[in-house]
Amino acid sequence: MLRFIVRRLLQLIPILLGLSVLLFAWLRALPGGPAQAALGERATPEAIARYNELFGLDEPILVQYLRFLGRAVRLDFGTSARTGRAVTTEFFERMPGTVELTVFALIFAVGVGIPLGYLAARRHGSWLDSTSVIGSLLGVAIPVFFLAYLLRLLFAVELGWLPGSGRQDVRMDATRITNFYVLDGLMTREWDAAWDAVLHLILPAIALGTIPLAIIVRITRASVLDVVNEDYVRTANAKGLAMSTVRRRHIIRNALLPVSTTIGLQAGLLLSGAVLTETVFAFGGVGSAIYDALFARDFALLQGFILMLAVVYVLVNLLVDISYGLLDPRVRAR
Amino acid sequence: MTAMGDVRRRRIDELAARAGAVPEGEGGVSLTRSAFRRLRRNPVAIIGAVIVVVFLVVAAFAPLLAPRDPLAQSLLSQIRPGFIPGAQEGFPLGVDNLGRDLLSRLIWGSRQSLMIGVISTVLGVAVGMALGVLAGGLGGWVDTVVMRFVDIVLSIPSLLMAISISVLLGQNQYALMIAIAVTQVPIFARLLRGSMLAQRNSDYALAATALGVKKGRIVFGHVLPNSLSPVIVQGTLSLATAIIEAAALSFLGLGDPDLARPEWGAMLANAQAFLSVRPELAVYPALCIIVVALGFTLLGESLREALDPKFRR
Numbered sequence: 108m109l110r111f112i113v114r115r116l117l118q119l120i121p122i123l124l125g126l127s128v129l130l131f132a133w134l135r136a137l138p139g140g141p142a143q144a145a146l147g148e149r150a151t152p153e154a155i156a157r158y159n160e161l162f163g164l165d166e167p168i169l170v171q172y173l174r175f176l177g178r179a180v181r182l183d184f185g186t187s188a189r190t191g192r193a194v195t196t197e198f199f200e201r202m203p204g205t206v207e208l209t210v211f212a213l214i215f216a217v218g219v220g221i222p223l224g225y226l227a228a229r230r231h232g233s234w235l236d237s238t239s240v241i242g243s244l245l246g247v248a249i250p251v252f253f254l255a256y257l258l259r260l261l262f263a264v265e266l267g268w269l270p271g272s273g274r275q276d277v278r279m280d281a282t283r284i285t286n287f288y289v290l291d292g293l294m295t296r297e298w299d300a301a302w303d304a305v306l307h308l309i310l311p312a313i314a315l316g317t318i319p320l321a322i323i324v325r326i327t328r329a330s331v332l333d334v335v336n337e338d339y340v341r342t343a344n345a346k347g348l349a350m351s352t353v354r355r356r357h358i359i360r361n362a363l364l365p366v367s368t369t370i371g372l373q374a375g376l377l378l379s380g381a382v383l384t385e386t387v388f389a390f391g392g393v394g395s396a397i398y399d400a401l402f403a404r405d406f407a408l409l410q411g412f413i414l415m416l417a418v419v420y421v422l423v424n425l426l427v428d429i430s431y432g433l434l435d436p437r438v439r440a441r
Numbered sequence: 442m443t444a445m446g447d448v449r450r451r452r453i454d455e456l457a458a459r460a461g462a463v464p465e466g467e468g469g470v471s472l473t474r475s476a477f478r479r480l481r482r483n484p485v486a487i488i489g490a491v492i493v494v495v496f497l498v499v500a501a502f503a504p505l506l507a508p509r510d511p512l513a514q515s516l517l518s519q520i521r522p523g524f525i526p527g528a529q530e531g532f533p534l535g536v537d538n539l540g541r542d543l544l545s546r547l548i549w550g551s552r553q554s555l556m557i558g559v560i561s562t563v564l565g566v567a568v569g570m571a572l573g574v575l576a577g578g579l580g581g582w583v584d585t586v587v588m589r590f591v592d593i594v595l596s597i598p599s600l601l602m603a604i605s606i607s608v609l610l611g612q613n614q615y616a617l618m619i620a621i622a623v624t625q626v627p628i629f630a631r632l633l634r635g636s637m638l639a640q641r642n643s644d645y646a647l648a649a650t651a652l653g654v655k656k657g658r659i660v661f662g663h664v665l666p667n668s669l670s671p672v673i674v675q676g677t678l679s680l681a682t683a684i685i686e687a688a689a690l691s692f693l694g695l696g697d698p699d700l701a702r703p704e705w706g707a708m709l710a711n712a713q714a715f716l717s718v719r720p721e722l723a724v725y726p727a728l729c730i731i732v733v734a735l736g737f738t739l740l741g742e743s744l745r746e747a748l749d750p751k752f753r754r
Contacts, residue, residue: 125593133605248681248734250688253709253727260716379600383689401604401693413605417597424596 111432115425122421130414131175137406140164146188184411189403194411197396202419203286204274204392207304208385209377211312216319217370224327224366225359231332239324246321251380255314255387262310272389275304315384319373326369330362337361371427375420453628454635476670479747486743492736496729500551507545511703514539537708537722538715546703547725553697553704555733557618558684564622565683566676569629576630577637577668578660588634591627599624603686607695614697617690621683632675636668643667670748677741681734688730705729 134141142158143150150158159165178184184194227239263271275281275288281300284291289308292301334340335358343353385394393412400408480486499506534543576587594602603620610616640646641664649659688706690696696707705726712722 121589122593122596125589126596129593129597130605133609136609244735244738245731248685248731248738250685250692250706250709250727250730252689252692253723253730256713256716256723260720264717375598378598382600382604383692386693397601397604398693401608401695406608409605409608413597413601416601420598421596 108432112429115428119421119425123418126414126417126421127176127179128172130410131172134406134410135168141185141407143406179414182415184414185407187400187405187408189400189405189408194408195415197408198393198412198415200286201391201393201396204288204390205378205381205385205394207274207287207289207308208311208315208381208390208392211308212316212377212380213319213370213373215312215316216323216373220320220323221327221363221366224324225331225362227324228328228331228335236328239328243321243325243328246317246324249317251314251318252383252387254317255311255384258310258314259387269310270303270307271310274307274391275300276307279303311384311388311390314387315377315380318376318380319370322369322373323366327362327366330365331358334358334362368431371424371431374423374427378416378420453631476744476747480743483743483746485739486747489736489739489741489743492732493740496551496555496733496736499548500555503549503552507542507548508533509542509545511541511545511549512701514541534725535719535721537712543722543725546708547705547729550703550705550708550726551729551733553614553702554684554687554706554730557614557621557687557704558680558733561618561621561687562625562676562679562683564618565625565679566629566672568622569626570633570672572626572630573633573637574660574665577634577641578664584634587630591630594623594627595631600686600689603690604693604695607690612695612698614699614702617687617696620690620695621686624686625679625683628675628679629672632671633668636671637664640664640668674741674745674748677737677744681737681741684730684737685734 137143140159141164142155146154146158164171182195186192187194187197190197223239227233227236230236259271262268270276279300281288281292281297281304282295284294288304289301292298292304340353340357343357344350381392382394382397384390385392386398389395393416397409397412399405400412534547536542537546572587572591576584597605602624606620606623607616610619637660646659646664649663654662684705687696687704688709691704691706692710692713694710696710697704708726709723709730712726715722
């Protein structure tokens with residue numbers, strides 16, 4: 108198992124190197140290049156020339172790349188043109204919000220999706236089944252940001268049941284430890300702060316979780332229907348096991364294998380969707396920072412954020428792979 | 442094999458491996474024809490096809506079907522802050538915040554939205570297939586290089602990839618198409634490669650090799666045609682994704698800046714500001730996107746069933 112993990116970790120190196128080359132080239136290819144990225148849209152040509160000289164941007168490209176790589180390894184991506192703060196600082200301040208959002212979205216998707224898919228399969232052909240099939244098709248076709256706007260309009264603006272923007276009420280004045288607002292509230296025993304953060308997460312999490320929910324319902328349903336017809340289920344029934352035992356030990360356990368694969372596949376979808384959802388709810392995570400950076404043409408921040416998000420994505424995938432290695436010995440051998 | 446996206450790749454490879462397995466009990470009928478026959482009997486496929494065809498017709502004949510000029514402004518005297526006139530005589534769906542007929546804009550918008558979806562997907566499929574054929578057909582170091590590249594591209598979440606590319610290429614409709622196409626390339630490259638690898642060891646490919654058929658002919662004449670079905674399925678499904686993704690990029694302000702071309706994504710993004718005044722402005726373009734995406738998805742899913750040997754009876 109250890110060998111498997113080490114091998115997987117080693118295989119990350121070429122990917123990360125390739126990513127760094129890609130994003131280095133990206134910033135270089137932009138009109139104005141890195142100088143423009145650092146100084147902002149309205150930088151004068153003289154300022155750009157001075158910047159280029161100062162930061163060695165007139166040196167050979169390979170030297171520049173190695174220097175970029177050296178800084179990237181130390182997580183130094185320069186300063187944001189919009190806020191004037193270090194890109195990395197911005198990232199680590201905002202990432203916890205996005206993590207909280209994606210975790211809540213995933214809890215919603217899995218918590219609703221698996222039972223719903225299972226019930227749909229058990230009542231194959233019933234109205235519940237057809238509704239969940241149609242619902243899961245619609246869920247994939249709906250643009251995330253539109254759904255987010257609808258939810259916000261209905262439950263925050265019209266009905267006023269839930270907060271429609273931000274991560275916490277500004278009047279809360281909560282203590283910050285980790286920047287995970289819910290966790291912070293729990294750690295400091297500021298229960299009202301934690302609860303307020305949870306309330307702020309509900310609508311964005313539902314919006315973000317809908318596509319994964321639709322996919323999970325569909326896969327669970329299909330997978331349960333597959334397994335029900337397997338020989339071992341017939342055998343279990345034939346030898347007189349109680350129906351509940353067959354369901355628990357034979358059907359659900361086997362049906363959940365493809366479902367767990369699907370859940371692992373959602374990481375990228377959630378990160379992409381977070382950009383859109385956070386923008387609608389002015390959530391203050393990584394996603395809304397990317398949106399703001401796009402408008403302000405804050406390229407240094409975009410470069411750093413995209414690179415770091417890609418690394419996060421790669422690491423999440425790695426974790427998913429390792430957990431499969433633990434679950435299924437066949438994967439390890441490959 | 443690298444660690445990255447192993448799950449995602451395994452999924453693509455699974456699809457690939459299923460392609461073209463020989464169906465039982467269908468001697469005498471060509472694969473395509475038997476698949477088509479199954480498709481025609483499937484009501485889901487028919488619904489999907491009808492939706493797609495209707496929208497294609499609307500897009501093709503937009504100038505004839507649209508009751509008004511999508512850019513002409515009318516009813517301006519009725520538009521006030523906080524009020525946009527709704528459906529009325531001559532304007533079946535009402536007008537937008539600038540007094541332009543919503544129905545006509547939706548009809549013209551189908552043109553632009555479908556075009557972006559189709560062109561970006563065709564581009565993605567073409568480049569992806571070229572890479573897939575290179576990797577799957579030649580094997581060896583070419584395979585390694587191409588697949589490493591694909592892995593790197595796959596390691597960036599698709600929307601972030603599309604954002605980076607549109608920023609690089611500037612704001613125009615071609616940049617939009619290319620940005621979406623690039624996110625599709627790795628999927629098709631991997632899919633076709635996997636499917637070709639599965640076919641390369643099949644009996645007929647071995648037989649052709651034994652007969653002394655040249656490698657190029659085996660690849661293009663035998664292996665490639667038999668590896669195409671997962672690509673066709675994924676291509677249909679990707680049309681839905683491409684249209685939704687185009688809307689998302691429009692929403693982020695990276696869409697086509699040319700206001701003379703109405704497009705659903707841009708209309709939807711623009712309508713968000715007036716959502717509490719007149720939600721229909723957002724709801725109708727969103728419905729169009731949802732229904733078209735649904736049409737392509739239904740068609741794609743039933744194609745998968747028709748072509749997948751697992752579903753053959």
